Amino acid sequence: MLTYQVQPKGAVSPGINTCQGCMIDVIFRNVLDVMGPDTVLVIPPGCAAQFSGCGPEASVTVPGIQGNLENSAAIASGIANGFRHQGNDHTQVVVIAGDGGTVDIGLQSLSGAMERNEDIIYICYDNEAYMNTGVQGSSSTPFAASTTTTPAGKPVNAKDLISIVMAHRVPYAATASVADIFDLRRKVQKAKETKGCRVIHIMSPCPTGWGYPSAKTVEVAREAVRCGAWVLMEYENGAIKLGRKPEELGQPQKYFALQKRFCGAGEEEIAKMGAFLTERYEYLEKLAQL
Amino acid sequence: MQQNTPMNTPSKRRVLGPCSHVLVAANTGSWRLERPEVDAELCVRCGTCARYCPTACITVHKEGDPLDFDWNYCKGCGICANECPKQALTMVPEGGDD
Known part of the structure; x- marks a missing residue:
């Protein structure tokens, strides 16, 4: 049983040692608020840990387990199948993993869970590098972004997680951003009401790793949506639904200028990134018309 | 609340490994270098600041003083002031001018 030393805000403790300006608290609070207390969390190592x-100290009021980086989806599948075997078909198993635990290390177990269509919700909060261990580049790091392992800017582009997820033909998948909390809550609610393997990919800018003042987290996330660096979309029953069209599609100048990690990107890189963003959005638009 | 459905679970359970069972909070308010200050004239009580506040330390009142901050947990990140649509919040250095 949980002993309360403080009054939680929603289902989350009010004081958590996440960085100044990190929106992961907001993601947790809103996800757990929508999911309700009948939820089990699976969290791999990372900022979400x-x-x-830590020891006897808990930060959320719902039960959960910390697994390993590579098997969070497998642990969640096991818990969900255990519940179903006991006749419990109401408890939701939610994984909240970072981009390293999803796009790099945990991709095989997520792929297996999606293939078997396990009854879990997989939420990836994407800060586009291994922030917890000191900003190492992950396969979610975008082109031209500087990290400690790609100091001159990443030479290649990021993996497209949502396309990988859609290729598994899951019942529900979506991308969301911390810039639009209502949209995020609506997508989590929709995922809650769906059965099967559901995946939500949430962008969560990182003031420490991306190099911008902590006050600008939401502004950076909004700029990413405006230039098409983050496309808000939903995938449901084989059909893609795109969000509002980005106002400045393919013009990431403002988005790049906000962050120190892109300070090495010149005209050429910006033009290349812009062309890629436009191309990707147009491809998704074509898919949405099918 | 947890729904009451019959489950065949063993009456005795062993806990393997460390188990977190005390809900605690770190005093994140001690990190604060700047503090948000609200202009009650400009504030329209829309709740945007409370929605984006990472520590959920802002309470919006319908009457009287528009905003209440929980200074034990406010990290002073400034997202509230940056997102305020009416620019009613300003960040002032903690500790005053002297």
């Missing part, structure tokens, strides 16, 4: 507790 702040929420899975």
